Amino acid sequence: EEQLLESGGGLVQPGGSLRLSCGASGFIFKNFALSWVRQAPGKGLEWVSYITGSGGDTTYADSVKGRFIMSRDNSKSTLYLQMNTVRVEDTAVYYCAKKDNWGNWFGLWGQGTLVTVSS
Amino acid sequence: SYVLTQPPSVSVAPGQTAKMTCGGDSLGIKSVQWYQQKPGQAPVLVVYDDSDRPSGIPERFSGSNSRDTATLTISRVEAGDEADYYCQVWDGSRDHGVFGGGTKLTVL
Numbered sequence: 001e002e003q004l005l006e007s008g009g010g011l012v013q014p015g016g017s018l019r020l021s022c023g024a025s026g027f028i029f030k031n032f033a034l035s036w037v038r039q040a041p042g043k044g045l046e047w048v049s050y051i052t053g054s055g056g057d058t059t060y061a062d063s064v065k066g067r068f069i070m071s072r073d074n075s076k077s078t079l080y081l082q083m084n085t086v087r088v089e090d091t092a093v094y095y096c097a098k099k100d101n102w103g104n105w106f107g108l109w110g111q112g113t114l115v116t117v118s119s
Numbered sequence: 120s121y122v123l124t125q126p127p128s129v130s131v132a133p134g135q136t137a138k139m140t141c142g143g144d145s146l147g148i149k150s151v152q153w154y155q156q157k158p159g160q161a162p163v164l165v166v167y168d169d170s171d172r173p174s175g176i177p178e179r180f181s182g183s184n185s186r187d188t189a190t191l192t193i194s195r196v197e198a199g200d201e202a203d204y205y206c207q208v209w210d211g212s213r214d215h216g217v218f219g220g221g222t223k224l225t226v227l
Contacts, residue, residue: 035216037162045154045162045205047216059214062120095161103168104209104216105152109161 002026002108004096009113012086016117022079022096022110029077030054033099035106036070036081038092048094049081064090086117121210123219130225131196139222141189141206151189152207153182155200156221162205166191193224201226 008020022034036048049070050059058070069082079096093114097106124142131137141151151169154162164173166182169189179194193200206219 037216037218044203044221045156045207045218047218050214050216057214061215100167104150104211105164105167105207106154106162106216107164107167107173109163111161 002098004098004108004110006094006096006110006113009094009115011116011118012083013119014086014088014117016086018083018086018115020081020083020094020113020115022081024077024079024098027098027108029072030074032101034072034079035097035099036079037095037097037106037109038090039095039112040089040092043092046092050099051079083115086115088117091115091117120213120215121208121217123206123208123217125204125206125219125222127220128223128225130227131193132227133196133198135196137193137196137200137224139191139193139204139224141191141219142187143189143208144187146189146208147184147186149184149208151182151184153180153191154205154207155202156205157202165204196224196226198226200224 005023012018035050055072067085071080093112095112096110098108153166155165156162169184170182181192203221205221
């Protein structure tokens, strides 16, 4: 069974850093692009970042560009999101999502990890 | 950046048909996806590539896309369909994902 499992969320102060992880199983990890998608409390879904299967290319939403870094370790089937200089508005549940190879949809999502930015 | 617009809410009685729209500039030339999200749960893909259904999604869920509007239709609505529904496209010019603001479906 294909599965994604996020971890690393928690409470962080404004201006601080946090690293999220997303472990994958049940599929050939290196063959698939992935994204991070977040959801602030009571709000809608917001796409955050994207990484190719090889990890050679990444893109970011303007709201996090220059502060967040997405990476992957294909030998460990693990995806990462390094969150730097976090802001109160970064408070959200962060989901990792697997992008289908045949099109631009996310067919598999993790259960999410909550990041709270507060002093 | 590309923007998708969804009505905040739609209400429908059980057994009736629910239609939820998603608007965007020249949306008809893009591939549109729909996700269902129930409280406290991760989103679930219910329609992809405008009108295809993943395995396990009931035939009651269907999609269409033309000109500037995509539509998710749920036939014979059940209480269990009550959820938030999000449309999504991929902005290929920037390699960015784009989500609509979401529509809350209430089953009366």
